[in-house]
Amino acid sequence: MRRLFPIVHLLGMVLTLFGLSMLLPLGVSALIDDAAHWAYDAAVLITVGSGVLLWFGTRRVRRELKARDGFLLVVLIWSTLPAFGALPLLIHISGLSFTDAYFEAVSGLTATGATVLSGLDALPPSLNLWRTQMHFIGAMGIIVLVVAVLPLLGVGGRQMYKAEVPTPMKDTKLTPRMTETAKGLWGVYLFFTLACFLAYGLAGMDWVDALTHAFSVMALGGFSSHDASLGHFDSLTLELITIVFALIAGISFTTHFLAMRHLTLGPYRYDTEIRGYLTVLAASCLGIAFYLWQSGYYPDFPTALRYASFNVVSIATTLGFSNTDYSLWPIFAPFWMLFLCSFTTGAGSTGGGIKMMRAILLYKQLYRELIRLLHPNAQALTRLGEQVVPNKIIYAVLAYFFIYIVSIVSLTLVMIVTGLDTVTAFSAVVACINNTGPGLNLVGPATTYAVLNDFQTWVCSFAMLLGRLELFTLLIVFTPAFWRK
Numbered sequence: 001m002r003r004l005f006p007i008v009h010l011l012g013m014v015l016t017l018f019g020l021s022m023l024l025p026l027g028v029s030a031l032i033d034d035a036a037h038w039a040y041d042a043a044v045l046i047t048v049g050s051g052v053l054l055w056f057g058t059r060r061v062r063r064e065l066k067a068r069d070g071f072l073l074v075v076l077i078w079s080t081l082p083a084f085g086a087l088p089l090l091i092h093i094s095g096l097s098f099t100d101a102y103f104e105a106v107s108g109l110t111a112t113g114a115t116v117l118s119g120l121d122a123l124p125p126s127l128n129l130w131r132t133q134m135h136f137i138g139a140m141g142i143i144v145l146v147v148a149v150l151p152l153l154g155v156g157g158r159q160m161y162k163a164e165v166p167t168p169m170k171d172t173k174l175t176p177r178m179t180e181t182a183k184g185l186w187g188v189y190l191f192f193t194l195a196c197f198l199a200y201g202l203a204g205m206d207w208v209d210a211l212t213h214a215f216s217v218m219a220l221g222g223f224s225s226h227d228a229s230l231g232h233f234d235s236l237t238l239e240l241i242t243i244v245f246a247l248i249a250g251i252s253f254t255t256h257f258l259a260m261r262h263l264t265l266g267p268y269r270y271d272t273e274i275r276g277y278l279t280v281l282a283a284s285c286l287g288i289a290f291y292l293w294q295s296g297y298y299p300d301f302p303t304a305l306r307y308a309s310f311n312v313v314s315i316a317t318t319l320g321f322s323n324t325d326y327s328l329w330p331i332f333a334p335f336w337m338l339f340l341c342s343f344t345t346g347a348g349s350t351g352g353g354i355k356m357m358r359a360i361l362l363y364k365q366l367y368r369e370l371i372r373l374l375h376p377n378a379q380a381l382t383r384l385g386e387q388v389v390p391n392k393i394i395y396a397v398l399a400y401f402f403i404y405i406v407s408i409v410s411l412t413l414v415m416i417v418t419g420l421d422t423v424t425a426f427s428a429v430v431a432c433i434n435n436t437g438p439g440l441n442l443v444g445p446a447t448t449y450a451v452l453n454d455f456q457t458w459v460c461s462f463a464m465l466l467g468r469l470e471l472f473t474l475l476i477v478f479t480p481a482f483w484r485k
Contacts, residue, residue: 005061007073012054014077018084021137022130023090028208028482029126030270036092036124037337043087049083051114054101061090068482075477078465082106084153085134093117105459109351110468113320113437114460116450120227125208128225131213135221138468139350140189141254188256189350193218196245217245220350222320222437229445230310231323239310250277250317252348257415272384273346273356280344281316285309288333295330308333316340318352320437327444334440338427341436352435352467353405361389361397403471406432413465428452432463 065073083109085100093378094103101114107114108131120378181464193214200210212225228231228244248256254483258267268274273463289301289308298304307324314321315337326334343359345351361382368380382389408429415425428449438445444454449460466474476482 001448005058006065007069007076009058009061010065011080012051012056012058012075015051015080015084016048016055017051018081018137019044019049019051021133021301022047022088025126025130027132027391028129029124032125032208034124034126036088036126039088039092040126040130042091043084046087047084071473071482072468074473078109078469079203082109082461085109085130088130089117092124094348097454099457100450103449103457103461104131105134106464107437108132108221108223109138109320110394110435110464111139111219111352112432112435112464112468113137114432114439114449114464115172115223115437116448116452116457118227118448118450120225121232125212125225128140128206128223129212129215132215132219132221132225135219135223136193136215139219139221140185146398158375170378183254183262184257188253188260189218191260192245192248192256194236195423196241199239199241199245202233205233205238213242214245216321217242217319218249218350218436220246220249220317220319220345222314222318224321225475229323234323236306238308242314242319244320246313246317246319246321247278247281248320250345250349250351252346253350254348255346270385271346272360276360277344277346277356280340282315285312285342288312288336291333292329297329312337312340315436315438316344318345318434318436320431322445324439325444325446327440327446330414336427338440340435342430343432352433354401357384357396358400360384361394362401364389365394365398400471403475404433407463407466411459414459418453418459420452420456428456428460429463432460433467435442435464437467437469 006332022040022044026037026044029035029037029040047252083101084106086098089104090096090098090101103114103116106112112308113135117123118297196217197210197214200213201207205213209225212223213230214216215221216223222229224230230238251268252271255267255271255274285308289305292298292308293301293304298307307326310321310323311326313319315326318341326337342353343356344351345355347355347357349355359382361384364382364384367415368382371378371380382394408426411429411433412422412426415429416422424441424443427441428443431437431439443449451456452460
C-alpha cells in the first residue's frame with residue numbers, strides 16, 4: 001500500500017485545486033444571489049477538505065512517478081473528480097440521484113455534454129456555469145493543468161502528461177520542459193475562450209450566458225443553460241460565432257500554439273489534419289443541406305444550409321449543440337453526423353473520437369496494402385506530409401481502432417440486453433465514447449439521458465471515461481500485467 005502513497009498524495013493535490021475552482025461559480029452565485037451559494041459552500045468544504053486530508057496524510061512518502069504510476073493516477077483522477085464535481089448538483093437539486101449526478105459530472109469533465117437534467121432555464125445560473133466550467137477544466141486535460149503547477153510543489157509530471165494527452169504522437173514536444181508545454185497549451189486555450197466569451201457578449205448574450213457557452217464551445221462540450229440549447233436564441237449571428245470557434249477548437253492546440261508563438265500561419269499550412277478536417281466538414285455541410293432541401297424538409301437551400309451547417313459542425317466536432325431537433329431529419333443525415341463525430345477533429349484538439357490523424361493513417365495503410373497486392377515487391381511507405389510514419393505507430397493505430405470498434409459493439413450489445421432499442425443503444429454508446437453528447441431516438445437532441453435506468457447510465461459513464469482517456473489509458477489498468485511487480 002505504501003507504493004500507492006505518492007499517487008494518493010498527488011490525487012490530494014489535484015482534488016484540492018479542483019475544489020478551489022468551485023470558487024468561481026460560488027462568487028457568481030453570491031454576486032447575482034441565485035440561492036445556490038450554500039451548495040457550493042458545502043461542496044468546496046468537502047472537496048478541499050478531502051484533498052488536503054489525502055495530501056497531508058501521505059506527504060512523507062514522495063518519489064518520481066514511473067510510467068505505470070502515471071496511468072493509474074490519470075484513471076484515479078478522472079474517476080474520482082466527478083464524484084466531487086457532482087456535489088453542487090446533488091446538494092442543490094432535490095431528488096437527483098448520485099448515479100445521475102455522477103453521470104452529469106462525468107459528462108462535464110469529459111466534455112461530452114450528455115445530460116440527465118431538464119428545466120435548465122430555471123436552474124440557477126451558477127449551476128449551469130459550474131456544469132460548463134467542468135467542460136473547461138476537463139477538455140484540455142486537467143492533468144496538463146496540473147503538470148504546469150506540480151514542479152512548483154517539487155513533483156515532476158511527464159508521466160501523467162504522456163498518459164493523458166490525446167494524440168498518437170505523444171512524444172512530440174512544443175518546448176523543452178513539460179511545464180512550459182502545459183502552460184503554453186493552456187495560454188492558447190484561455191486566449192480563445194476569452195475571445196469566444198467577448199464575441200458572445202457583444203453579439204447580445206448576457207455575460208453569464210456568454211461565459212457559460214464560451215466554456216462549452218471551446219471545450220467542445222455541449223452543455224447549455226437552456227433546454228433548447230443554442231436554438232433558444234434563434235440567432236444566426238450567435239450560430240456563426242459558434243461555428244467559427246467550434247472549428248478552431250477542433251484543430252490541434254499544438255498547431256495553434258506554434259502559430260501564435262511564431263506569429264505565422266505556417267503551422268496551419270503544414271498541419272496534415274487540417275485539409276481533411278475542413279474538406280470533410282465543408283462537403284458534409286453542403287451535401288446534407290442539399291439533401292434536406294431536395295427531400296422537402298426545408299423550403300429553400302439557404303435555410304437548409306443554415307441548419308445543416310450548424311448541426312453538422314456541432315456534431316462532427318463533438319460540440320453537441322443543436323438549433324433544431326435533427327433527429328427528425330431523414331435518417332441518413334443524423335447517422336452521417338454520428339459517423340463524422342467518430343474521426344473528424346484533430347489530435348490534440350478538445351474534440352473526441354479517434355481523431356483525424358488516426359483516420360488518415362488508417363486510410364493510408366489501406367491504400368498501402370492495396371498497392372502491395374498489385375506490386376508484392378514494391379516498398380510502400382506510409383507518410384504524413386514529408387515524414388515517414390514508423391510501422392510501430394501504424395500497428396498502434398490499428399490496435400486502437402480494433403479496440404474502439406470492439407468497445408462500441410460490446411457496449412451497444414450490453415445496452416440492448418438491458419432493454420433499449422437498437423438505435424437508442426447504438427447512438428448513446430457512439431455519442432458517449434466519442435464525447436459528443438446527444439444521440440438519436442430516446443437520447444436525441446430534444447430529449448435527455450434521464451430515460452435510461454441506473455445500469456444503463458453507468459454504462460454510458462464508463463463509455464465517456466473510456467473515450468476521454470483514449471481507451472488504452474483506462475483499459476490497461478484492468479490488465480493483470482499492470483498489477484504485477
